[in-house]
Amino acid sequence: MIVGYARVSSVGQDHETQVERLKAAGAEKVYSEKRSGLDEERKALADALGFVREGDVLAVTKVDRLARSAAHLHQIVQALGKKGVGFKVLDDASLDTTTRTGKLVFGILASIAEFETALRKERQMEGIAKAKAKAETKGEPWSTGRPVTLDHDRIRKLKAEGLSVRKIAKEAGCSPSAVQKVLSN
Numbered sequence: 001m002i003v004g005y006a007r008v009s010s011v012g013q014d015h016e017t018q019v020e021r022l023k024a025a026g027a028e029k030v031y032s033e034k035r036s037g038l039d040e041e042r043k044a045l046a047d048a049l050g051f052v053r054e055g056d057v058l059a060v061t062k063v064d065r066l067a068r069s070a071a072h073l074h075q076i077v078q079a080l081g082k083k084g085v086g087f088k089v090l091d092d093a094s095l096d097t098t099t100r101t102g103k104l105v106f107g108i109l110a111s112i113a114e115f116e117t118a119l120r121k122e123r124q125m126e127g128i129a130k131a132k133a134k135a136e137t138k139g140e141p142w143s144t145g146r147p148v149t150l151d152h153d154r155i156r157k158l159k160a161e162g163l164s165v166r167k168i169a170k171e172a173g174c175s176p177s178a179v180q181k182v183l184s185n
Contacts, residue, residue: 001056002088004030005048007065018061025090027059038068049076054084057098061090071113077106150174155182 004022006015015032022030029051033044045066052058058080060066067073077087077097088102089095096102150172158168165183169176 001028001053002026002059003028003048003052003056004059005045005066006030006032006061007042007044008034009036010034018065021061021090022059025059049079052080052083052085057086057088059088059090063089063092063095069113070109071117074106074110074113078110150178150182152182152185155179159183 002022002025004019004025004027006018006022008015008018013034015034019030019032031044031048031051033042035042035044048058063073067076080087081097086098087096087106088098094101094105097106155168155172158171159165163171165176165179169179172179
């Protein structure tokens with residue numbers, strides 16, 4: 001069975017064209033929704049992934065309708081593969097895990113996604129090491145948190161002058177909850 005998934009990002013858009021194309025490609029059941037691709041809580045996608053069974057194929061019109069990134073795409077296709085479910089992109093015949101060539105293409109994409117993740121982690125670790133080294137040369141303690149920029153004395157003085165918490169927050173350039181924290185200490 002071919003199961004389709006269609007998605008558009010905004011309320012003003014219409015996913016009917018995608019639904020029609022998926023049905024024309026043989027989709028017997030189509031899940032559709034209007035959600036951002038960046039949204040991790042996509043109910044129709046979760047339902048489609050939960051519905052597909054061994055031997056089924058999940059189809060989309062374009063790869064960006066399904067995944068947020070190469071890594072996210074690999075994660076979804078890997079989960080489908082474990083269930084014995086194929087994956088197909090109508091607008092790109094090379095992205096079809098039901099064929100040898102499609103499996104090769106996805107293997108390459110998976111390698112690229114892994115490589116991107118490793119590079120990102122490496123850059124992050126380098127940045128942390130540089131920040132630690134910079135803090136140590138200045139004789140400061142290392143902290144991963146945001147540096148404190150609130151002037152506690154000024155906040156207390158403004159409160160003593162009778163300003164409201166909201167006005168103090170506006171004056172100090174911080175949130176009212178930050179002001180309340182300072183005043184409670």
